[in-house]
Amino acid sequence: MKQTSYLAKTVDSLKPSGIRRFFDLASKMDNVISLGVGEPDFVTPWNVIEASYHSLEQGYTAYTANAGLLELRVEISKYLEQNFNVSYNPENQLIVTVGASQAIDLALRAILNPGEEVIVVTPSFVSYAPSVTLAGGAPVIIDTDPDNEFKVRPEQIEQAITDKTKAIMLCSPNNPTGTVLSKAELEKIAAVIKKHDLLVISDEIYAELAYDERAISIASLPGMSERTILISGFSKAFAMTGWRLGYAAGPVEILQAMTKIHQYTIMCAPTMAQHGALEALRNGGNSVQKMKMSYQQRRNLVVKAFNEMGLDCHNPGGAFYVFPSIKKTGLSSESFAEQLLQKERVAVVPGNVFGQSGEGYIRCSYATSLKQLDESMKRISKFVEKLK
Template identity: 60%
Template sequence: MNNMNDYLSASVKSIAPSGIRKFFDLVSQTEGVISLGVGEPDFVTPWHIIEACLYSLEQGYTMYTSNSGLPELREEVSYYEQRTIGVEYAPADQILITVGVSEAIDLALRALLEPGDEVLIPEPCFVSYAPGAVLAYGNPVPVETYDIDQYRLRPEILAGKITPRSKVLILPYPNNPTGGIMTRQDLEDLVDIIVKNDLIVISDEIYGELSYFEKHVSIASLPGMKDRTLVMNGFSKAFAMTGWRIGYACGHPDIIAAMTKIHQYTIMCAPIMAQKAAVEALRNGEIEMRKMIADYNYRRKLMHKGLNEIGLSCFEPRGAFYCFPSIKSTGLSSEDFCEQLLLKEQVAVVPGNAFGQSGEGFIRCCYAASVNNIEEALRRIKNFLNQIE
């Protein structure tokens, strides 16, 4: 029995491997690479957060927690969401602690979708939304956004994609990979469409703290939107806690209960030591977080200016930690550009089409890298562009 493909689920077989991970198989085979690819802070988790985890282990916290997560963490999440987005969530039944935001999104899609339901997904977007919809037996529907609009989701484009099967809208702002944001007015312009078509919103706010021009606004804070919005957030980006794999979902108790039901049978609970660390992050992590965000903002300006100066037109990102320059002037496809840049100049960036077909002709460059690496990468990219002129 050498070929087991016939035994695999059709939905799993229909999903392509992650465009990010597929590309980075090449990175591991190349010496001296400067990586602007992986969306991960180059900061180590602040020591006081690590220390809280170590102390919890010394105190014997190595057991399961409740399925929903530690009560004290859910209380801190409640306080945090109230002070940052102005929405109150009851710790007892409106908050679920998950293994990263990725699990929270997966749980929400599985809890909400019937076979054939449509999930509206602004593109370019994070790579897991469409496969997550497929694995929940839904149909992902791309809703294109454009650099000319600063990658905001336009109401007329959204309205044109809605059908009787539309059920869920994912709002991934601040956006990975584009760095686009949605202002309060942008979100208000969507509310009538959402309510009229009875959509549930999954608002992925993992980059909410990384908004450089104005305070992040959650659509859950707008009138009439709290009950039909699931707010997803976590600790990976703003607190430099990617490997801790800790996130959460906030929303209507009926939906949170359904998500918790799936969570208890598949994951049971997030690791207690990561939850203890997250409590410390929310209670005492503000100062270190603000320092890291200030550094990201400096690097953002450096990379944006540098890319434009070497001839790659780039929208100025307003959130997250990515630039999304156009490489259309080179005549190369996104994948060809990235592969040749890696092989010739040892710089790793991600092809734009990894984030949906509307990302073709662009590349994603992560500026959560050191200033020295950003400057050297820009020099190497300039060399590469000179070679292909």
């Protein structure tokens, strides 16, 4: 009997992450500069690490409440209100999760019935559409274009809605493009969502890393808090990727359903990580600002370099990615990334792994040192020159 005969058809049909494929290739090679995985190069701030150590020394090693430490949920509630003008009751409208990815999974499983549709705007993070599928839903893809800085237009959403549409997934600042939706743009999108009585899963994990204008939460707009599941966490802004700590906030009924699933599958997020997160929220603001300023400097360097070598690159408003076009080279995204890795030892992610609208682009993370970025830009420029 073939081992694959034991697999669920839904899981067997899923493709492995395109990001991880290039990361794994690069890890087996020498002298590689990786611009692939979206992970801060900063170490978690020491005060956060120390707080986690201290919690262990005090004996906080047992389970917390399923929804997370109430003390942490109170701090998250305060943080969201102060920074993003959204208000949630920490008792029943917040849940602490194992990363933002688990929060997305819980949200989808809590709201979807078999066959219901979720609109996914691409280019998007690689897990969105598969997560919809794993939750029993059907992803409906909207492709965006560079002429509009990869921002979804309200009329595109309108055209994608059917009688099976349950929700739309948004990410601003966006991974992989770095695009930030303005308040005016979100208001137009919100009008369509309210008109058709939809939910929105708003991935705001990069909200603190908006450079040119403040990131706006769609949940802060009139009539949207009751139909928004806000997803965020500590990985990106606080440089806590390995801590695996995220959270979700939203309507009481939906958060209760998410907590129910969480009870049966995870129990609770790691206790020591939650104590570290408490310190991050209370005293981590200065560290976030320092990292943000560094990212902005790196962004400026990378955008300038790509445009100077002839690869059109818009100026991303947030996150820590650029999404330059490689169409002028005549290569596909996959071929460009593979040849660049083999010939110049620079790892980037082909844009098509983020959706078909990403074909002809590559994603480069600038969450690495200026020295490494400068060297990687020289190598890429050399590679592009040889293609001419």
